[in-house]
Amino acid sequence: DALLGCHRSYRSRPTHGIGKFKYLLPKEAPKTRKGKVQMKEIDTGTEYQYGDVNIQMTSYDLCLVEHFAQYVHRLCNRLSIRVNESYAMPTKTNEVLFMEERGSKMQLDAVLTTHQRVVQIRSLSSTFAPILLEVIQSSQPEGVHLLMKQHTEADFKSRLKSRPELEELLAEMS
Amino acid sequence: SAAAPRPWRLFGAMCLLRLPRITQPLEKVEEEMAALMEQIELEKSHYSDHEIRKLEEEEQLKRKKESLYDEDEARGKAVIMAQDLEEKWEQKFLQFKAAPRITDADKRNDRTSLSRKLDSNLMLLVKQKIGNQELWLLPQVEWQPGETLRSTAERAMATFLGDHIQAKVLGNAPYGIYKYKFPRAIRTENNVGAKVFFFKAFLQSSDLSQAELKADYLWVTKKELGDYLKSEYLKKVNRFLLD
Numbered sequence: 513d514a515l516l517g518c519h520r521s522y523r524s525r526p527t528h529g530i531g532k533f534k535y536l537l538p539k540e541a542p543k544t545r546k547g548k549v550q551m552k553e554i555d556t557g558t559e560y561q562y563g564d565v566n567i568q569m570t571s572y573d574l575c576l577v578e579h580f581a582q583y584v585h586r587l588c589n590r591l592s593i594r595v596n597e598s599y600a601m602p603t604k605t606n607e608v609l610f611m612e613e614r615g616s617k618m619q620l621d622a623v624l625t626t627h628q629r630v631v632q633i634r635s636l637s638s639t640f641a642p643i644l645l646e647v648i649q650s651s652q653p654e655g656v657h658l659l660m661k662q663h664t665e666a667d668f669k670s671r672l673k674s675r676p677e678l679e680e681l682l683a684e685m686s
Numbered sequence: 687s688a689a690a691p692r693p694w695r696l697f698g699a700m701c702l703l704r705l706p707r708i709t710q711p712l713e714k715v716e717e718e719m720a721a722l723m724e725q726i727e728l729e730k731s732h733y734s735d736h737e738i739r740k741l742e743e744e745e746q747l748k749r750k751k752e753s754l755y756d757e758d759e760a761r762g763k764a765v766i767m768a769q770d771l772e773e774k775w776e777q778k779f780l781q782f783k784a785a786p787r788i789t790d791a792d793k794r795n796d797r798t799s800l801s802r803k804l805d806s807n808l809m810l811l812v813k814q815k816i817g818n819q820e821l822w823l824l825p826q827v828e829w830q831p832g833e834t835l836r837s838t839a840e841r842a843m844a845t846f847l848g849d850h851i852q853a854k855v856l857g858n859a860p861y862g863i864y865k866y867k868f869p870r871a872i873r874t875e876n877n878v879g880a881k882v883f884f885f886k887a888f889l890q891s892s893d894l895s896q897a898e899l900k901a902d903y904l905w906v907t908k909k910e911l912g913d914y915l916k917s918e919y920l921k922k923v924n925r926f927l928l929d
Binding site for chain 2: 646
């Protein structure tokens, strides 16, 4: 109790500021509000390591895709592969219209939603990569498309929303 | 000792895999679990739009039958009832015919066709003549100095299946190695034995329209490998095969 008690050290006393410790810690860089720029990419150099690799899973069935993404994430954890991020791309809705041309033209609608999950992996050694690919491919569920590719700027930019007003103002200025 | 005291002859072999097309059937425990989870989810879930609409229309019909309300008829909402939609969908579903899981090739047990076991990996085995014997092996070809082992394996694939196969070779590193010494009769100073390096590749397309050259070939699952391969060879090959 004595430790938790509130002892106010007065400013005139020599014990003023006795509990301060933050000045001892190393300075942290201030957090930028913009989305963080991508990390450097290591290509297959002398170390035979892939840089950032994206595993993209797309399907119409939401539960299936999410569970598969979870499974891949856990698999990488167990195999001690570093997972940078595991995020979801926005879902795309497709409307399917049937045009029956027997007699009256009827339009039957069906609404399909396509979901996409991405698991980003770092520092994958090139001797291990084909084994990982084979394991994931053999445990792929039905109806799920798998795509493994290296992370590029275009992939990073596709997650960000474009701001048309800002672009207009920039165009007016220049 | 000198540079190459016991030179071994090097071979590159290709293990061509055809990936499974269908998932394997669930085990009993898995099936029971899946049924239980479905039941729990069904009981916990809320009604969807379609079901709410259906219930409302049923109530309207009941009310109409018991006491004729003119208000409901005056609205003239439902041109197409939810029940009709359901019946239409059911009819469409009955028209849909799924492809069979057990194909003809399964029934005939024809091991040369690719459409055999659709739920497991199939591997290519070829009959090759080594020394005096004709053995069933993964297609292999001798390494020539100046080319990588991976290209040797690709050449092996090409000699047995023709040039234009869409196969994706996995990585530059071999998956396994089998070495054996020649019998004493053939052994010379320079040729003690042979080492075979295995590479893996996935078959992308399922059409093999190019005629298979000379030798007999088989597409075999992992369990059936034991029927054809020798025990030592089989042991080394089994090490890098996933089921």
